[in-house]
Amino acid sequence: MQQSSWQGIKLVFRKELVVGLRFKAAWAAMLMFSLTTLACVSMALQGGTLEPRLLAALLWVILFFASLAGADRVFADEDTAGTLLALRIYGPSQAVLMGKMLYTFFLMVALAAFITPLFVLLLDVTVTAPGLLTVALLLGCGGIAAAGTLIAALTTGASVHGGLFSILMLPVILPVFLPAISLSAAAFGGGDSAGSYLVGMGLYDLILAVGASLLFDYLWYED
Amino acid sequence: MVTIRFEEVIQRFHGRTIFGPIQAELASGRIVAVTGQNGSGKSTLLKLAAHLLLPTAGRVVVMADGRELVGDSLRRRLAMVTPELRFYPRLTARGNMDFLLGLRGRALDETAYQALLERVGLREKEIGTAFAGEFSTGMRQRLKLAVLLASGADIWLLDEPGANLDAAGRKLILREARQAADEGRLVCWATNDEREEAAADAAIKLAGH
Numbered sequence: 558m559q560q561s562s563w564q565g566i567k568l569v570f571r572k573e574l575v576v577g578l579r580f581k582a583a584w585a586a587m588l589m590f591s592l593t594t595l596a597c598v599s600m601a602l603q604g605g606t607l608e609p610r611l612l613a614a615l616l617w618v619i620l621f622f623a624s625l626a627g628a629d630r631v632f633a634d635e636d637t638a639g640t641l642l643a644l645r646i647y648g649p650s651q652a653v654l655m656g657k658m659l660y661t662f663f664l665m666v667a668l669a670a671f672i673t674p675l676f677v678l679l680l681d682v683t684v685t686a687p688g689l690l691t692v693a694l695l696l697g698c699g700g701i702a703a704a705g706t707l708i709a710a711l712t713t714g715a716s717v718h719g720g721l722f723s724i725l726m727l728p729v730i731l732p733v734f735l736p737a738i739s740l741s742a743a744a745f746g747g748g749d750s751a752g753s754y755l756v757g758m759g760l761y762d763l764i765l766a767v768g769a770s771l772l773f774d775y776l777w778y779e780d
Numbered sequence: 781m782v783t784i785r786f787e788e789v790i791q792r793f794h795g796r797t798i799f800g801p802i803q804a805e806l807a808s809g810r811i812v813a814v815t816g817q818n819g820s821g822k823s824t825l826l827k828l829a830a831h832l833l834l835p836t837a838g839r840v841v842v843m844a845d846g847r848e849l850v851g852d853s854l855r856r857r858l859a860m861v862t863p864e865l866r867f868y869p870r871l872t873a874r875g876n877m878d879f880l881l882g883l884r885g886r887a888l889d890e891t892a893y894q895a896l897l898e899r900v901g902l903r904e905k906e907i908g909t910a911f912a913g914e915f916s917t918g919m920r921q922r923l924k925l926a927v928l929l930a931s932g933a934d935i936w937l938l939d940e941p942g943a944n945l946d947a948a949g950r951k952l953i954l955r956e957a958r959q960a961a962d963e964g965r966l967v968c969w970a971t972n973d974e975r976e977e978a979a980a981d982a983a984i985k986l987a988g989h
Contacts, residue, residue: 638866640867646832646860647832650851779831779832
């Protein structure tokens with residue numbers, strides 16, 4: 558990647574971070590959704606225990622739906638603020654896409670880093686393989702960031718943006734979601750983990766990122 | 781030498797013909813005014829020139845030194861001032877400029893930044909720590925002009941550039957556009973202002989349908 562492209566990606570990432578911290582809407586929406594869900598599940602269980610696979614599914618349901626509350630904002634907020642035209646005129650497509658993807662990944666990792674320890678604590682989960690859980694979380698967040706950024710760009714301007722984002726996101730993210738649950742279940746002591754899941758998730762993340770990069774030029778330039 | 785050629789361009793929205801067919805060529809070193817009543821498609825014509833919109837029929841070809849500009853190669857050479865262009869409301873003037881110009885690989889040191897502010901009639905003490913969302917419409921218009929000047933673009937597409945500006949601001953626009961054209965830039969503005977129309981070297985008159 559050229560030096561100028563990397564500079565552009567850093568600029569977009571830094572802008573997203575500064576604006577995100579000043580506006581806080583995406584952060585607040587994701588955090589409040591995940592905290593509310595976690596509190597509900599924790600209180601409903603009342604100290605009872607769940608199977609590792611069910612626990613893993615719960616963790617990913619919280620992360621996935623929290624991402625739906627915030628990850629779609631990277632382009633929707635530009636559209637609402639009217640800044641999308643300035644970005645289209647001055648921003649090279651790949652720097653915009655990758656900068657926003659990197660920011661969404663950062664947002665997801667920050668959310669996972671906050672929610673997972675709370676989840677483990679409140680639901681009394683025994684983590685037998687923390688390394689595996691960390692890798693599964695990173696790969697899962699990567700998939701959500703890659704798919705979420707492209708779908709957010711595709712659905713920007715649609716009158717039913719939120720609904721459309723969720724509908725399109727689910728089938729695209731399913732190949733990340735299911736192995737992430739299996740790997741997390743293994744990390745919670747629920748059977749052996751298949752290494753092929755890790756490789757599969759990594760490859761799918763890569764395909765999503767490359768596919769998003771190839772498709773995004775057609776969205777960004779009207780030639 | 782940059783040219784923008786409209787080849788039998790027709791634009792329709794929802795079945796309604798806005799204009800066309802248009803056959804015209806814009807070239808470096810000249811100011812071309814696009815005139816016409818409200819709704820005649822002046823802003824649309826600028827968007828077509830910038831390839832921000834595809835025409836319903838015909839082609840818009842941008843050439844530079846015998847090479848067609850498309851995609852990123854075109855965007856890197858153009859800058860626009862339009863009422864639809866907004867700055868990030870929670871970034872300062874400097875933050876907005878550093879971001880947008882940085883995407884073009886351009887950086888402004890403090891001296892150049894201060895000189896630019898002075899050139900467009902903005903005062904640092906008024907805008908220094910304020911977010912762009914707190915600016916008046918006239919200040920925002922001057923900031924758009926500052927970004928345009930600092931962008932180094934050789935294609936200037938200006939939609940109602942004098943809108944929301946006081947008399948001094950409108951004079952500034954006329955002066956900067958003429959200087960840009962004299963330096964070999966392509967300047968095209970959509971306008972209903974008689975002075976801007978008179979200052980242009982040529983005009984495309986849109987009748988409206």
